[in-house]
Amino acid sequence: MSLDLQLSGKTAIVTGGSAGIGLAIAKALYSEGVNVAIAARNPERLENAVSAIQSLPTPGAKVISISADLTEAESVERVVSTTLAQFGKIDILINNAGSARAGSFLELSDDAFVDAWNLKLLGYIRLVRAVVPHLKSRRDGRIVNIIGGAGRT
Template identity: 45%
Template sequence: MKLGLEGKVAVVTGATAGIGLATALKFVEEGAKVALCARNAGKLEATIEMLRGKGGDVFGLPTDVAKPEEIERFFAAVAAHFGRIDVLVNNAGTSMRGPFLELQDAEWDADLELKLYGAIRCSRLAVGHMKRQGGGRIVNISTIGGKQPGAASMPTSVSRAAGLALTKALSREFAADNILVNAVCIGKIKAGQHERAAAAAGRDPDDLYRQFAQDIPLRRVGEAEEAANVIVFLASDAASYVTGSSINLDGGASAVM
């Protein structure tokens, strides 16, 4: 099924690995033009070349979304290159968590700057373009911990919960402008961070994934491509009556809807 994304311009942050990379590839497969940003210039260039090899019309710029001036530079460059922005996927983020009493202000600040303020600033810049052209889509990547936080899950769970509130508020404020805003709440998905943690502990990554799977009703860890399928659907014409929603992509692991 074609999703009506041909010629649309999709911005994906944190796009050189995992869900971000899979999402960028899916947009290319659907005929969208893609603008990418990530902090690592070498990985970003390799990603751009790979996507161009798949036939993609791709632009990228090294960007740290925790830094306002770099976000502004990136969005100005995207607008100059493609002339419009139709889709924003706020994917950039890392998992930072620890016992509450051990967390210092600097750790809270870093997490909020990256995940919450990064999404706020990117959305602010994208919405202007979307309003002028008659609509658009924003997809915020969150986690199931934003809905169901556990012990020692901060600051990530708090940042993600704020991101869900941002999603709902934006969806209501800009619905009249045909700007649809949704979130995807990620559970356990195969990713480099898990594999690096397994290597650091001297474990086989497959053993770690099997351990994760014990708490997942589907009894397996998800693939990045499965997350990309949902994200790109929400960005498409097929989801034209979906806004202000959050979808759990977790194999049934969360106890809340």
């Protein structure tokens, strides 16, 4: 017996959707009939991910890739505008890209903190700010922020 999650026809942005957990999420959403925009930096890895996703059965979903470095504010805006141009709406944001460098608080370099700040904190915040007006206008939507233990330590 299958469970209808009632996701069919929705649109999701999955950051870091070209590998690992993000790719697994993108595949699962696509299989449920969700139109998916995956965003990450490396175009070749993105294209491979699109092919892998498109090889799955779906009740009519589409997948697009957007090459973007999500530490940059301009990239965040582009991910949102491209998704809207392609699919006309946004229902789901999965903030997942990258990972903070793990290590001891006392030993990590300034660069490690700045990188984590720009991607895992500010990058996530910028995407939430860019997406929320669209969720509000539809009076519906979901945002999932994925972080790891490194963020806490």
